Amino acid sequence: MAVWDDLVGQTKVEEQLAAAARDADALVTAHAAREPAPEASKMTHAWLFTGPPGSGRATAARAFAAALQCVSPDRALGGAPGCGFCDGCHTTLVGTHADVEIVRTDLLSIGVKETRDLVRRAQLSPAGGRWQVIVLEDADRLTEGAGNVLLKAVEEPAPRTVWLLCAPSLEDVLPTIRSRCRHLTLRTPPVEAVADVLVRRDGIDPETAQAAARATQGHIDRARRLATDERARARRSVVLKLPLRVDDVGGCLKAAQELVDAAAEDAKQVAEEIDVKETEELKAALGAAQGGRMPRGTAGAMKELEERQKRRRTRTQRDSLDLALTDLTGFYRDVLALQLRSRSALANTDVRDALERIARDTTPERTLRRIEAVLACREALDRNVAPLLAVEAMTMALRG
Numbered sequence: 001m002a003v004w005d006d007l008v009g010q011t012k013v014e015e016q017l018a019a020a021a022r023d024a025d026a027l028v029t030a031h032a033a034r035e036p037a038p039e040a041s042k043m044t045h046a047w048l049f050t051g052p053p054g055s056g057r058a059t060a061a062r063a064f065a066a067a068l069q070c071v072s073p074d075r076a077l078g079g080a081p082g083c084g085f086c087d088g089c090h091t092t093l094v095g096t097h098a099d100v101e102i103v104r105t106d107l108l109s110i111g112v113k114e115t116r117d118l119v120r121r122a123q124l125s126p127a128g129g130r131w132q133v134i135v136l137e138d139a140d141r142l143t144e145g146a147g148n149v150l151l152k153a154v155e156e157p158a159p160r161t162v163w164l165l166c167a168p169s170l171e172d173v174l175p176t177i178r179s180r181c182r183h184l185t186l187r188t189p190p191v192e193a194v195a196d197v198l199v200r201r202d203g204i205d206p207e208t209a210q211a212a213a214r215a216t217q218g219h220i221d222r223a224r225r226l227a228t229d230e231r232a233r234a235r236r237s238v239v240l241k242l243p244l245r246v247d248d249v250g251g252c253l254k255a256a257q258e259l260v261d262a263a264a265e266d267a268k269q270v271a272e273e274i275d276v277k278e279t280e281e282l283k284a285a286l287g288a289a290q291g292g293r294m295p296r297g298t299a300g301a302m303k304e305l306e307e308r309q310k311r312r313r314t315r316t317q318r319d320s321l322d323l324a325l326t327d328l329t330g331f332y333r334d335v336l337a338l339q340l341r342s343r344s345a346l347a348n349t350d351v352r353d354a355l356e357r358i359a360r361d362t363t364p365e366r367t368l369r370r371i372e373a374v375l376a377c378r379e380a381l382d383r384n385v386a387p388l389l390a391v392e393a394m395t396m397a398l399r400g
């Protein structure tokens, strides 16, 4: 299984990355043999992967990182790097390769300090003699200060350093940075391709896979979660009932409260899973005595961790709400498709009755205004409006 097999519906990107990996390999080989570097290489030091959520930006970046580290003996026989089996490929894909740093954040932003540490790390020569690869999965979350720190590193990279940045769109990255990156765009994979991968790789039965792929409109991670996680299915079905519940003011307020509570509950669950362990680990690392007494001078570090955990809870809650809003938008898109007699396939066929009822009782204009209300709620949340206020405004606008 080659490293590219994890990419779904991205033939063009795959071809470009495979060609670059081949040239990168030629560079390493020429250097080792003290030969001059080949000319016209497709390899470069900074790459930017963009594409809608779920298109597999990070997966593409990781596959490329693996191909760059591929040490398969088949390469010498003309095989392409990225075999998926050799030590280089394997350790990169499981996240233990010494020369590959994968940065993924559950926080809202990546600050200057973290970025400085990364840049320092990027200067190191690769221990394995190939490439020092830094995968920044959330380059859109760099603060402006952090972006400027990164810019210097991207402008003057060490000879064997490769930066792989991922972001939803070009606009999410500082212009100065993106102009120095080679840009690759991933597309939303077709529903069929997502269903296929769920069956093939995750062993999900074809019917469930098809339903999950359709409901999430080609978002691989969400489709996988929906197909495997009972809780995710329950949450989605509650959200899809909301349009039938917003008949009067009381119903609107109640539905809003429930949506926000559910998101808070998600955040709490994640926190319970991670925070306690993290806190214990830090305490142990700082040398806590028996009974939990902390040595002098460690209060600052503990406080920093608490702050981090608080920011993470906020982010989890926001992500959970965002997911609900995505489902809701999909619902009204389907209503609109029915009203306009569009031929496109419905995403939410499991609630077809509700879709048809609302389509029959309202107008396309009304549906468009409802979609706008959901989008306005998302924007309000992005601007840090209190979640309950934003969601109440939305449910009221969805009414009757």
Ligand SMILES: [Zn+2]
Binding pocket: 069, 070, 071, 072, 081, 082, 083, 084, 085, 086, 087, 088, 089, 090
């Ligand atoms: Zn390999």
